[in-house]
Amino acid sequence: MAKLKKTKCAADLRARILRQELAPGCDLDEVSLAAEYGISRTPLREVFHRLAAEGYIRIEENRGGKVASMDFPVLRVFFQTAPLVYSSIARQAAENRTSVQVAGLKDTQLAFTKAARAGDAAQSGLLNHAFHEQIGEMAQNPYLFAALMRMLIDHTRLGQTFFAPQSSEDQARVKKAIEQHDAMISAIEAQEPSLAIDLTLQHWELSRDQLEKFVRPDPLPIDVISMKDRPRAV
Amino acid sequence: MAKLKKTKCAADLRARILRQELAPGCDLDEVSLAAEYGISRTPLREVFHRLAAEGYIRIEENRGGKVASMDFPVLRVFFQTAPLVYSSIARQAAENRTSVQVAGLKDTQLAFTKAARAGDAAQSGLLNHAFHEQIGEMAQNPYLFAALMRMLIDHTRLGQTFFAPQSSEDQARVKKAIEQHDAMISAIEAQEPSLAIDLTLQHWELSRDQLEKFVRPDPLPIDVISMKDRPRAV
DNA sequence: TTGACTCACTTTGTATACATTTATTATACA
DNA sequence: TGTATAATAAATGTATACAAAGTGAGTCAA
Structure with missing residues (x-):
């Protein structure tokens, strides 16, 4: 107690x-x-x-x-390192996953999907975190798992805006992320490492585009006149 | 205090x-x-x-x-993962090292060389650990650094016998390890990532051969008669 | 003899009190 | 008014006392 x-x-x-x-x-x-x-x-x-x-x-x-702070130099390393760690984890997850773990991952994905569709950004972020942590556990690799957990700390914090869809583009991205998760589950369950890696890298690309936009947002428009033509640009 | x-x-x-x-x-x-x-x-x-x-x-x-225990399944993963982590760290160390860090690494290498030549196995192991940890710090990559540190825990524990040279073969191996360290320092100092990777992988091979012998020792001789011909085989 | 139970003992977990360090405010002086 | 310093308050670090859980020896019944 x-x-x-x-x-x-x-x-x-x-x-x-x-x-x-x-x-x-x-x-x-x-x-x-x-x-x-x-x-x-x-x-x-x-x-x-x-x-x-x-x-x-x-x-x-x-x-x-x-x-823990998120200084700028570290962010650069984050983007450098993520593909390596995520894909290595995905490979070993596909190789070593147990069926019990797959079941657990599906549960998390279900909850994640609901939260994401409901637009609950905070909860979506945490469940997305849990999703990727569970894949990390499947890999049965304590060494890379340590790296993964540290990546996820920053990834989840950075992506806090990701699951708060504002534009219809954002909503499409969230939908795509959900689909990618489903595909990753299938690849892992089917024990197809190379497919799992491909899907993981695609998933990373999606996330990266969004994160980079967050880290390096669109510059404010220089030409004030042209603002009238696209009032929602900012 | x-x-x-x-x-x-x-x-x-x-x-x-x-x-x-x-x-x-x-x-x-x-x-x-x-x-x-x-x-x-x-x-x-x-x-x-x-x-x-x-x-x-x-x-x-x-x-x-x-x-922490060192169960057998994890050891398998250890051998799988080491080249990836060590070489990635080596690359970034060569890219990002500062001159102050290089100086520190040289100090550690000096102390390590002395301890290894003196046959101080425990101290050699710890200084070897410190050597590779310092390279990890040079990489400026907190994510992979976490993985590295976990690898080094098991590596140093496994390699405890490494620096306790018994045969002349063992002594040659220790000498080679020292030389490899020196070469790695040079590559890192010269900021040559690919060279640093090559040297690191060679260093790993050397270590791996020894470690595998420790994990999977030579079987006891089956033919008792032939033992007379090689009394120091065991 | 075996097995389960009790009771004393050991060890871990938590709360509180106290020591030490840092932060803040007040005051004196230029 | 601005700065330096002293006094005070607040927060962290440590030790100790107590509570709770685990361990094991010994006893007794089957």
Whole structure:
């Protein structure tokens, strides 16, 4: 019972960080968080140290925990590394998945689909995260899994806008993402590594286009006059 | 001062696990370890949670910390994954290294060479670990770095015998490893990624041959008579 | 002898109190 | 008014005390 509160606290903190409810760099107050989760500072601090080693937060000497930042240089590396890690994981997931794991993945995909169609951005992001984490578990590769989890922290935080469709284009993208997930499940279930890799890379391309737009948004229009012709451009 | 004891405790525990002084699966008693490091159980447990998330130990509900095991299925994955991670790290290290980091790497290599030539197996293993960790830091890739660190935990533990040369063959291998390190430093310093990758893969081959011998040792001789002809075969 | 149960003992988990460090405010002085 | 410094408040880090769970020896009944 008591231990449940601790794991729940850790899980909730992770979720809040992934949802950017706790923004990068945000200061984490021990006393208020401990009160919030109904535990004392001792177990909370143990959670902090766990999250620090997982890459969610960093702990500074005598000034407590802060949400891990997302500096620009790292983002560049993120885009460089994602295809390698995601495709390697996909390959091994297709090779090593168990049928129980496939069933679990389908459950997650079902929940994800519902949330995405309902336009619940926060929940979609978390379920998308869970989806890819589950594929990571299928790979049975603790080494790459560690890399994957760190990628997903940043990926989910960056993609927070992804599942909040505004334009009809956005909605089409979300629909495509759902379909890609379904295809990935099939490839993994059929144990076809090379197909799983292809689908994963396509999925990454879709996500990357959106993320890059977020990181490097369209510049504001220079010619003010022409704005009249496309009033919703911004 | 007090915080130093904590980081020292964490570093020492890591080293003891890497040296297999604390064997895989070994139980970690909180009170005795706390006493040993001159700290109370509270900070020690925080260290435990850190090490758990780093993959050095695992913490079981109500029965404390145990050194992470090295099960056989994972070893298979280890050999599969090492070339990918090590070579990717090497590439980016050559691309992104700073001169300060190169200087640090040379220092480590110097200490490593001394320890290896002196036949100090434990120290050699740790310094070899530090050498490859420093290359990991040069890569400036937190995602792959996480994978690397997990690989090195198992690599260093497995290779514990590597730097305890018994036969003259073993001594030749250690000498070759030292030379390969030097060549890797040069490639990284010269910022030649493809060369760094080649050298890293060669280095891995050398290590792999030795490790596989450790994991899958030569079978005991079946023909007892022939033993007389090669008394040091076992 | 075996098996289950009890009770003492050991170990882990949590809360609280205290020490130490950092942040903030107030005050003095230029 | 602005800066430096002292005093105060707030937050983090650690130790200790207590609660809860696990472990094991010993006992007794079948």
